[in-house]
Each structure stands twice: as C-alpha cells, then as structure tokens.
Amino acid sequence: xxxxxxxxxxxxxxxxxIAKNVEDYLYDETPKRxxxxxxxxxxxxxxxxxxxxSKILKLANEKxxxxxxxGGGTGLSGGAIPLSPGIVxxxxxxxxxxIDTENLVAVCEAGVTLRQLLEEIDKIPGLSFPPHxxxxxxxxGGLVANNAGGARAVKYGIMRNYVLGMEVVLPSGEILxxxxxxxxxxxxxxxxxxxxxxxxxxxxxxxxxxKLIPEPGGTYTLVVPFxxxxxxxxxxxxxxRSGIVPLAIEYMDVEAVKAGEAVTGKRWPYEGGEAHLxxxxxxxxxxxxxxxxxxxxxxxxxxxxxxxFVGVSRKEQRDLLDIRSLIYEGMRDVTVDLLDVxxxxxxxxxxxxxxxxxxxxxxxxxxxxxxxGDGNVHQHILEVDDWEEKYPKFKNYAFGLxxxxxxxxxxxxxxxxxxxxxxxxxxxxxxVELMKEIKRIFxxxxxxxxxxxxxx
Amino acid sequence: xxxxxxxxxxxxxxxxxIAKNVEDYLYDETPKRxxxxxxxxxxxxxxxxxxxxSKILKLANEKxxxxxxxGGGTGLSGGAIPLSPGIVxxxxxxxxxxIDTENLVAVCEAGVTLRQLLEEIDKIPGLSFPPHxxxxxxxxGGLVANNAGGARAVKYGIMRNYVLGMEVVLPSGEILxxxxxxxxxxxxxxxxxxxxxxxxxxxxxxxxxxKLIPEPGGTYTLVVPFxxxxxxxxxxxxxxRSGIVPLAIEYMDVEAVKAGEAVTGKRWPYEGGEAHLxxxxxxxxxxxxxxxxxxxxxxxxxxxxxxxFVGVSRKEQRDLLDIRSLIYEGMRDVTVDLLDVxxxxxxxxxxxxxxxxxxxxxxxxxxxxxxxGDGNVHQHILEVDDWEEKYPKFKNYAFGLxxxxxxxxxxxxxxxxxxxxxxxxxxxxxxVELMKEIKRIFxxxxxxxxxxxxxx
Numbered sequence: 001x002x003x004x005x006x007x008x009x010x011x012x013x014x015x016x017x018i019a020k021n022v023e024d025y026l027y028d029e030t031p032k033r034x035x036x037x038x039x040x041x042x043x044x045x046x047x048x049x050x051x052x053x054s055k056i057l058k059l060a061n062e063k064x065x066x067x068x069x070x071g072g073g074t075g076l077s078g079g080a081i082p083l084s085p086g087i088v089x090x091x092x093x094x095x096x097x098x099i100d101t102e103n104l105v106a107v108c109e110a111g112v113t114l115r116q117l118l119e120e121i122d123k124i125p126g127l128s129f130p131p132h133x134x135x136x137x138x139x140x141g142g143l144v145a146n147n148a149g150g151a152r153a154v155k156y157g158i159m160r161n162y163v164l165g166m167e168v169v170l171p172s173g174e175i176l177x178x179x180x181x182x183x184x185x186x187x188x189x190x191x192x193x194x195x196x197x198x199x200x201x202x203x204x205x206x207x208x209x210x211k212l213i214p215e216p217g218g219t220y221t222l223v224v225p226f227x228x229x230x231x232x233x234x235x236x237x238x239x240x241r242s243g244i245v246p247l248a249i250e251y252m253d254v255e256a257v258k259a260g261e262a263v264t265g266k267r268w269p270y271e272g273g274e275a276h277l278x279x280x281x282x283x284x285x286x287x288x289x290x291x292x293x294x295x296x297x298x299x300x301x302x303x304x305x306x307x308x309f310v311g312v313s314r315k316e317q318r319d320l321l322d323i324r325s326l327i328y329e330g331m332r333d334v335t336v337d338l339l340d341v342x343x344x345x346x347x348x349x350x351x352x353x354x355x356x357x358x359x360x361x362x363x364x365x366x367x368x369x370x371x372x373g374d375g376n377v378h379q380h381i382l383e384v385d386d387w388e389e390k391y392p393k394f395k396n397y398a399f400g401l402x403x404x405x406x407x408x409x410x411x412x413x414x415x416x417x418x419x420x421x422x423x424x425x426x427x428x429x430x431x432v433e434l435m436k437e438i439k440r441i442f443x444x445x446x447x448x449x450x451x452x453x454x455x456x
Numbered sequence: 457x458x459x460x461x462x463x464x465x466x467x468x469x470x471x472x473x474i475a476k477n478v479e480d481y482l483y484d485e486t487p488k489r490x491x492x493x494x495x496x497x498x499x500x501x502x503x504x505x506x507x508x509x510s511k512i513l514k515l516a517n518e519k520x521x522x523x524x525x526x527g528g529g530t531g532l533s534g535g536a537i538p539l540s541p542g543i544v545x546x547x548x549x550x551x552x553x554x555i556d557t558e559n560l561v562a563v564c565e566a567g568v569t570l571r572q573l574l575e576e577i578d579k580i581p582g583l584s585f586p587p588h589x590x591x592x593x594x595x596x597g598g599l600v601a602n603n604a605g606g607a608r609a610v611k612y613g614i615m616r617n618y619v620l621g622m623e624v625v626l627p628s629g630e631i632l633x634x635x636x637x638x639x640x641x642x643x644x645x646x647x648x649x650x651x652x653x654x655x656x657x658x659x660x661x662x663x664x665x666x667k668l669i670p671e672p673g674g675t676y677t678l679v680v681p682f683x684x685x686x687x688x689x690x691x692x693x694x695x696x697r698s699g700i701v702p703l704a705i706e707y708m709d710v711e712a713v714k715a716g717e718a719v720t721g722k723r724w725p726y727e728g729g730e731a732h733l734x735x736x737x738x739x740x741x742x743x744x745x746x747x748x749x750x751x752x753x754x755x756x757x758x759x760x761x762x763x764x765f766v767g768v769s770r771k772e773q774r775d776l777l778d779i780r781s782l783i784y785e786g787m788r789d790v791t792v793d794l795l796d797v798x799x800x801x802x803x804x805x806x807x808x809x810x811x812x813x814x815x816x817x818x819x820x821x822x823x824x825x826x827x828x829g830d831g832n833v834h835q836h837i838l839e840v841d842d843w844e845e846k847y848p849k850f851k852n853y854a855f856g857l858x859x860x861x862x863x864x865x866x867x868x869x870x871x872x873x874x875x876x877x878x879x880x881x882x883x884x885x886x887x888v889e890l891m892k893e894i895k896r897i898f899x900x901x902x903x904x905x906x907x908x909x910x911x912x
Contacts, residue, residue, distance in 0.1 A: 102802035104696060126699045149640045158640060160649070161617060174886050181800035183830040184605045184614060184867035186653050187879050188909060189891045193616070193649035197642050214699040240560060243582045243670040288740075344637035346558035374639040411640035423643050430630050435645045437897040441890060453644060 058173030071142025077416025110141025249373030263330030514629030527598025533872025566597025705829030719786030
C-alpha cells in the first residue's frame with residue numbers, strides 16, 4: 001500500500017484504528033479449494049464511527065483505492081477477500097447496540113454480532129429476534145449486506161423481513177439514512193431494499209434498525225429418519241400443505257449427520273436410514289407441541305418414516321441443532337465447495353434425485369442437506385481424486401438444472417467472488433446489465449468490493 | 457393522439473383492446489380537490505398478453521409517447537391519472553390466476569383483482585393470503601407497484617413481504633423475469649424489491665408470484681372507546697409490548713366512526729367517547745381468543761377505557777370492519793385530502809396531539825384514524841372555508857413534524873403526483889438524486905408515468 005494513504009488513514013482513525021495482524025483479515029469461511037488468493041498488500045482499518053467511514057471512503061474514492069468491507073468473516077462466497085491491494089474496512093469496533101422497547105426495534109451498529117444481539121434481547125422479557133441467519137459470530141452489517149437466511153426462514157423469514165432502516169455511507173463519503181423506526185414507508189423508490197443483499201458493492205452499511213417481535217412459544221425438535229431419500233423429501237411439502245408451519249424443516253443425508261456427530265462429539269438418536277429430517281415445531285404450550293408433533297408423526301409414517309424421535313429438553317434440542325449446524329465445520333478439511341441453491345419446494349425431490357444420480361455418474365461425492373422447508377438445498381462437495389476436473393462438470397449440471405426448475409444458484413450465501421461467473425451465465429443478460437448500471441450510479445469509480453458480484 | 461400511433465396499437469391488441477369509454481379511465485380515487493386535471497387526449501389500451509404490453513411499450517418508447525399504467529383505479533395519490541396526452545395501459549384483461557398448491561403460491565396476472573384472488577383462495581381449504589391491502593377492487597399489479605399496506609400489516613405485513621417473483625416489461629419492450637416460486641434468492645442485486653413500490657415508473661408489472669400461507673385461526677373484533685384521545689393512543693404500544701400481536705389495531709376519532717356509520721347504515725356498539733380503538737385479535741380456538749381479549753380489556757381499562765365490546769359472529773365483525781373501511785367513502789364529498797403518514801409507533805401520541813392542536817389553531821378540520829398498530833396515521837382533511845389557504849399550512853406543519861419524528865410522508869398510498877413535491881422536500885437530496893439516476897437507467901426516455909414520483 002502507498003505509505004501516503006496509510007498516513008492519511010491513521011490521521012482519521014488513529015493508531016488503534018489500524019490492525020497489525022493483517023493476515024487475520026484476508027480470508028473468510030469460503031472453502032479453501034475454491035477461494036481466490038487474497039492480496040496481501042492491504043491496510044486493515046477499524047473505524048469507530050460513521051464519520052470515520054465517511055472520511056475513509058472519500059479518500060479512497062479520490063485516490064481510486066479498492067475498499068473491501070468486512071463483517072464477522074463468516075461468509076462462504078469470498079465476499080470479504082481483498083482481491084487487489086487496498087483497504088480492508090473491518091467493522092468490529094462499531095458495535096454499539098440499543099434496544100428500543102418503546103418502538104420494538106434494535107438499533108445496531110454494523111459490527112454488532114448476531115450473538116451480541118441475541119444475548120442483549122434475551123435480557124428483555126417478551127421480546128425476540130426469531131430468525132437465526134447462520135453463524136453467531138456474523139455481524140449485523142454483513143447479515144444485511146448478504147440478506148442472510150438460515151433455517152428458521154420457513155416460519156420467520158430472512159434478514160430482509162426485519163430491516164426497517166439503515167444508515168449507509170456512499171463511496172463519495174456521503175452518509176445517507178434510509179427508512180428508520182417505521183414499519184411502513186413508500187416514499188419513493190426503496191433504496192434500502194436495493195442495498196439489502198448488495199454485498200457491500202454499493203455502499204457501506206454502518207447502522208441497521210431491526211424489527212423485534214414478541215417472544216414465540218416453546219419448541220420441540222423432531223428427528224425423522226427414512227430408508228429412502230425420496231420418502232424424506234416428499235414429506236416436506238406435505239407438512240407445509242397440512243397447515244403446520246414449523247420453525248425449520250432440515251433435510252440431511254445420513255453421512256452429513258455422521259459428520260456433525262464427529263465434530264460435536266454428540267449423539268444423534270438414530271444411526272440408520274439414508275436420509276433424515278430434523279423438524280423444529282413451535283407451540284404456545286405442551287398440548288399444542290404434542291398435537292403438532294403427532295400430526296407430523298402420522299404424516300411421516302405414511303411416507304415410510306422409520307421412526308420419529310422427539311427432543312423435548314432444552315439440552316436435547318440444542319445438541320441436535322449443534323449436530324446440524326456444525327456439519328460444515330466437521331467436513332471443512334475434505335470440502336471442495338458448498339452450494340446453496342434455491343428451487344421451488346415442490347421441485348426439491350427432482351433436484352436432489354437427479355443431482356445424486358449425476359454425481360454418481362461423474363464420480364464425485366456430494367452430501368445433500370439444507371433448509372428443505374424453504375427450497376434451499378445445500379450440496380457439500382467432498383474431495384475425491386481429480387475433483388478439479390469432475391467438480392466443474394457437476395456444478396455446471398446442477399446450476400443448469402436449477403435454472404430449468406426456475407430456481408437460483410444462491411439462496412443465502414451470496415455471490416461474492418466464487419459465484420460471480422455463474423451468476424452472469426444464469427441470470428437474464430438484461431438483469432445483469434441493469435445491475436451494472438446501478439453499480440455505476442452508486443460507485444462510479446468501482447472502489448467497493450471490486451471484482452465481486454457486479455463489476456462496472 | 458396521433459392517429460398513426462392508434463392504428464399501430466390497434467394492430468397489436470385488436471379493436472377490442474382499445475376502450476371507447478375513455479372518460480372512465482382518467483381518474484382514480486384521489487380526492488378531487490387535490491387531484492390534477494387529466495389529459496383527455498389519450499388512447500386507453502387493454503392488452504391481453506405480456507407480448508402485447510411489450511410491443512406497445514416498444515412503440516411508445518420509439519415515439520416517446522407517455523404511458524400511464526392503470527390497475528383497479530383505487531389509488532389515492534393520482535398515480536393513475538394521465539398528465540399529458542398518451543397511452544393509458546389498463547391491465548384489466550390480464551386477469552389469469554393460478555393457485556399452485558404444490559408450491560403454496562398464487563401466480564397472478566397484473567389485472568387480477570384482490571377480490572378475485574381472495575375468492576379463489578377461499579375455495580382451497582387450508583390456504584390463505586392474510587394481508588388485506590385496501591380496496592378489493594384493487595389489482596395485484598397495482599398493489600405490488602404501490603407496495604400496498606392495509607390494516608393487517610401489524611401481524612401479516614405488507615405486499616412486499618408476499619412477493620416472490622414477477623414478470624415485468626421494460627420501456628424497451630424487453631420482458632424480464634425476476635425471482636419466481638422461490639422463497640430465498642440472493643443472486644445479484646434485488647431488482648424485484650426495487651420495483652416493488654416504484655409505482656409504474658420503472659417497468660410495467662405483468663405477472664406476480666405471491667406467497668400463500670396456512671389459514672390463520674379465528675378472529676374476534678374488539679371495540680374500545682375512550683373519553684380521551686391520549687388514553688386511546690397510549691394503549692397501542694402497550695398492547696404490542698405485552699406480547700400480543702393482533703391482526704390489526706385501528707384508531708378512530710369518534711367523528712370518523714360516525715361517518716362510517718352514515719355511509720354503511722350500520723351501527724357501532726358505542727356512541728360516546730372521543731376516540732375508539734378497533735382491535736382484531738386472532739386465535740386457534742375460543743379459549744385463546746377469550747384469553748387475548750381479556751388481556752386487552754385489562755390493559756385498556758387501566759388506561760381509562762370506557763368499556764370493551766367484543767364482536768364474535770362473522771356478521772358482527774364484518775359490520776364493524778365495514779364501518780372502519782368505508783370512512784373515506786362516507787366523507788368523500790367533503791374531503792380535501794387524505795394523508796397517510798408513517799411515524800415510529802411510540803411517537804403516535806405526540807404526532808396526533810400536536811397535529812390536533814395545530815389544526816385548531818389554523819382553523820382546519822382534521823379527522824384522525826388509521827393503522828395505529830404499525831405507525832400509519834390517516835388524517836382526513838375536511839372542507840372548511842378558505843381551505844385552499846389553511847390546508848397547505850397544516851400539511852406543511854404535519855410533514856415537518858413527521859420528518860422531525862423520523863417518519864415518512866406516505867406509508868401506503870404512494871407518492872403518485874400529489875405528494876411528489878413533498879417527497880422531494882422531505883427526503884435527503886442525495887436519495888432523490890439516486891432515484892432519478894435509477895429512473896434514467898430503466899426508462900431513459902421517461903415514458904412511464906411521467907410527472908409522477910421520480911422524473912428524469
């Protein structure tokens with residue numbers, strides 16, 4: 001990095017605002033076999049206030065220096081990896097959090113972590129933030145910039161559904177407030193909803209107003225193993241159509257379950273079967289929870305479920321969720337890539353069945369799991385001989401099938417850098433053109449996350 | 457209109473695709489004292505298919521002829537009024553509707569009315585579309601283009617929360633599909649969410665995929681009169697903070713109730729008091745409904761409620777809702793304007809109290825009612841002597857206060873033409889600039905709804 005610009009930045013944020021351990025800020029959780037190499041000649045800046053972000057962006061814009069915004073570094077698409085020398089803007093010190101119980105909102109600086117938010121809300125009886133969009137080390141700014149999803153989307157939706165307002169800094173340094181502590185607002189085009197999911201390429205999110213809702217009821221966690229994948233998958237839309245809205249319906253190949261057991265050291269209630277569903281149901285009281293569980297049991301057994309195990313205690317349920325949540329962690333070393341396609345829920349059986357067949361043909365090992373209740377299928381690609389040759393064939397097939405089924409190549413992980421070319425080739429050309437023109441309006445010098453999602 | 461272009465259009469849509477009764481297509485429900493005069497030299501075109509819309513827009517774009525898209529004509533901001541000679545594109549004949557029970561979605565052509573959608577869904581046990589964004593004659597395309605809200609937003613959200621996909625036609629004639637029958641999608645910038653609420657100024661919506669959800673429980677409708685406005689209004693956030701999420705919490709000045717009674721010929725359960733709340737609660741069964749009603753009663757009585765009346769039968773509840781829904785209808789002849797500001801829920805008392813005081817000072821008659829549960833206050837301006845002089849003073853005061861409280865000048869009616877200048881003066885200048893540049897990208901010749909919301 002030019003020494004000159006580092007000196008300028010130091011004047012803005014002080015010595016403590018510049019990180020020395022640059023190597024800790026170069027990568028995110030993107031599987032290492034598909035992630036790009038990070039540029040190492042970067043200055044890592046940790047602003048404390050929006051005004052500092054403003055000054056840094058103004059400077060970078062004038063000097064045309066790339067700026068990569070970094071939240072908790074939990075992304076899986078390489079969105080936080082600097083591709084060229086420049087500035088990494090880490091939001092970790094902007095972590096002020098205010099819960100406004102009068103308006104039922106949380107006002108979070110971008111660097112507030114999901115864990116911090118959940119802990120703070122836990123202290124206030126009656127209020128909750130029910131979606132659980134991923135890793136609790138993720139920061140709110142990043143979750144909004146990526147429009148994160150997660151398992152509870154079936155009932156409680158995704159980040160977009162909770163964002164009421166935001167403060168952003170444009171590449172020009174201008175600070176802009178959009179929305180606020182209001183539930184309805186149709187005053188002009190909704191720039192806020194355009195920025196949600198734009199992955200740090202249009203503006204830097206510095207503050208977010210999140211909607212909170214009354215605390216939901218209690219939960220049971222059901223584990224339902226099946227001998228055959230088809231039977232497990234076809235049960236999912238049947239549950240939804242029966243009028244039950246579970247918090248989450250997760251599908252898992254049995255190998256995925258085993259990986260989760262290995263990394264957590266915890267035990268899943270059933271060893272056998274080919275495919276398992278994990279269903280989290282919610283109810284006001286035990287009667288309602290039992291009734292819903294029984295309804296699901298009947299339905300599952302009609303579809304040849306081997307059995308239905310019900311996790312009741314907080315600990316039992318936490319353990320089951322951990323096994324599910326840490327599958328990626330458990331297989332990280334042998335992972336080539338992790339896909340997160342989105343298809344219509346009724347098309348999940350066709351998608352998974354065809355992908356499994358093709359994977360076998362091409363000789364690649366793929367574990368399937370994911371948020372079956374909202375059409376979001378995760379495909380975990382494991383290392384095999386010649387994966388460099390086989391995997392592109394599989395991905396090409398899978399993404400082609402996704403498009404044919406009316407789906408999209410990324411449901412919640414984002415495009416980042418690893419899916420950019422796939423996005424260009426699967427979206428309508430005109431849509432990509434419009435996105436590029438929008439990028440040009442917000443960021444004419446292409447300083448924000450250059451090389452990611454949309455380039456000018 | 458140029459005869460030449462009418463002939464071209466007739467070649468596209470046939471004779472039956474051109475309306476003869478032009479005068480029925482010039483205005484919407486905007487109060488006549490504030491609405492602009494419509495241009496009468498327009499051709500009203502009623503396409504049947506997206507391909508026809510495409511050809512018409514292509515032609516209009518080449519000849520630089522203004523196109524105003526028209527849905528059910530139920531708008532309140534003049535969005536459907538043609539301001540200059542050109543084409544009025546009425547979507548009424550594009551009214552095909554398919555309910556996809558496998559994917560739990562409704563695929564609606566733009567001209568499907570809300571009534572048609574609700575009737576069709578009613579035939580399918582277990583499924584519902586719970587938001588009720590306004591007049592049932594409104595068309596889905598218009599509801600999405602305006603991101604309509606309505607009373608049930610407290611629990612069930614607004615149109616934006618239900619749109620999964622759309623087909624739009626750009627001014628160039630290109631047909632673009634965005635989203636689809638998928639719940640999660642983060643593949644690139646969300647153009648769909650940018651188009652929701654853009655009021656027909658960026659593209660013509662021809663098809664919408666709407667999310668359906670399992671049928672909610674039963675409802676009771678509570679009427680709670682108060683002697684003092686302050687007591688009624690302060691009860692609202694207290695209900696929400698108590699953990700109860702009603703379907704709707706409506707606030708009404710008693711004069712508004714009387715207007716609703718007059719137009720419907722139906723009786724409200726209580727005559728007196730200064731201000732009434734109408735609260736619709738939802739529950740799985742009678743026990744739950746009774747419990748919630750009692751909780752609200754206790755809370756209301758602590759705030760000096762005169763009494764609590766509970767509407768239980770379907771008819772009773774329908775009658776109460778009719779009285780509330782037809783207030784505008786009941787006062788149309790004496791209406792100057794109808795405001796629909798959005799403020800943080802905790803600021804409603806301050807907003808209403810100050811506005812009432814200012815209205816008295818300036819000598820203007822304003823009825824207050826609206827969706828108190830989501831911060832959306834309606835202010836019904838009634839005709840008085842010299843309203844032309846007094847009303848601008850009041851509006852100026854009210855919009856200034858809205859801005860000070862962190863709110864917005866329109867929560868659900870849209871900017872259209874009647875609030876355009878107010879939008880320009882209350883939003884940050886940079887936000888308006890970005891909107892204008894976005895308009896330029898989508899509609900470089902400014903043919904779509906020129907003069908409305910955002911002009912290039």
